[in-house]
Amino acid sequence: MKVNRGVAPFLAISTSKVLLVPYEASHVTTYHEWMQDKEIQAATASEPLSLEEEYEMQSKWRNDRDKLTFIVCEPLSSQKFEIKANVEDAPRRMIGDVNLFISANGADEEGCIGELELMVALKSRRRQGYGRAATVAFLHYISLHIHDIRNEFLRTSISSEKNTLSQHDPAASNSWKQPREDFHMTVKIGEDNPSSINLFESLGFVKTDDKANFFGEFELSLGRNVTEAWTRDLMQKYGVEDYKELPYVPSNSELKSKGAADD
Numbered sequence: 628m629k630v631n632r633g634v635a636p637f638l639a640i641s642t643s644k645v646l647l648v649p650y651e652a653s654h655v656t657t658y659h660e661w662m663q664d665k666e667i668q669a670a671t672a673s674e675p676l677s678l679e680e681e682y683e684m685q686s687k688w689r690n691d692r693d694k695l696t697f698i699v700c701e702p703l704s705s706q707k708f709e710i711k712a713n714v715e716d717a718p719r720r721m722i723g724d725v726n727l728f729i730s731a732n733g734a735d736e737e738g739c740i741g742e743l744e745l746m747v748a749l750k751s752r753r754r755q756g757y758g759r760a761a762t763v764a765f766l767h768y769i770s771l772h773i774h775d776i777r778n779e780f781l782r783t784s785i786s787s788e789k790n791t792l793s794q795h796d797p798a799a800s801n802s803w804k805q806p807r808e809d810f811h812m813t814v815k816i817g818e819d820n821p822s823s824i825n826l827f828e829s830l831g832f833v834k835t836d837d838k839a840n841f842f843g844e845f846e847l848s849l850g851r852n853v854t855e856a857w858t859r860d861l862m863q864k865y866g867v868e869d870y871k872e873l874p875y876v877p878s879n880s881e882l883k884s885k886g887a888a889d890d
Contacts, residue, residue, distance in 0.1 A: 644760035
C-alpha cells in the first residue's frame, strides 16, 4: 500500500518496544533467508521463493492497494527525527514482519475485511513481547489511518460475485461518516501455534469456531471497531510508549525504484 508513504515520503513507526519500517528492497535478502526456515514456511503456509521472486513479491506488497506491510525491528536506542535505511533497520536489527491483507466483505456492499498476519522470524526474539508490541503499534497505526486505508483499497478494480468495488466513486467514499464500522479485523493462526492464539485473544480477538478449518487454522475475529481510544488503551496496558510516526529515508537506489514504479 502507498498509505504508509508519509512526509519523507515514506513512513516509519517508532515506539519504546519496536520500530516498524516499510518493507523495502534492502530488506529482501534477510527476509529471503528467514523464509528458508521450514518452521516459518509451515507457520505462514508459504512456499520457498527464489531470491528474484522474493524481490518481485516485495515490489508487489509495497505497491498493491490491498496489502500493508511493515518490517519489525529492534526499538531505537536514542531519539531520532528520521529513520535512515540500512541503519536503524539494518539486518542485525530486523526481527520479523506485520501485515494487513484487505479484501471485500461479501456480506456488506461497502465493507472490508482486514486480515492481520504477524511473524517473529528470529527464534532468539520470540516470547519477549516483540510480537505483541508490533501488533499493538500496528493496530494503533491502522486506527489513525483507517479511512485512508479503506479508501485506497476501494479504488482498486476488485470484483466479487456480489459487488464490484471498481464501480464505487472514490469521492463518495470521503463522505462515509463511520468507516470503522465497515472494517472487520480477523487473523488466521495454525492450530499448533497456541502462543500466537493466546496473543491475539489477549487483544480481544475471539475464535469464530471451536474447531480448526480444513487447513488446520483457527480464524479469530475482533468483535469491536478499531478506534484510536481503544488502541491507546492497549498501548498503555502493554507498555508500548512514545508512539511516533517518523520520516523514513530510503537509499538512493530505492528512491529511484519507487520513482519508476510511480511513473
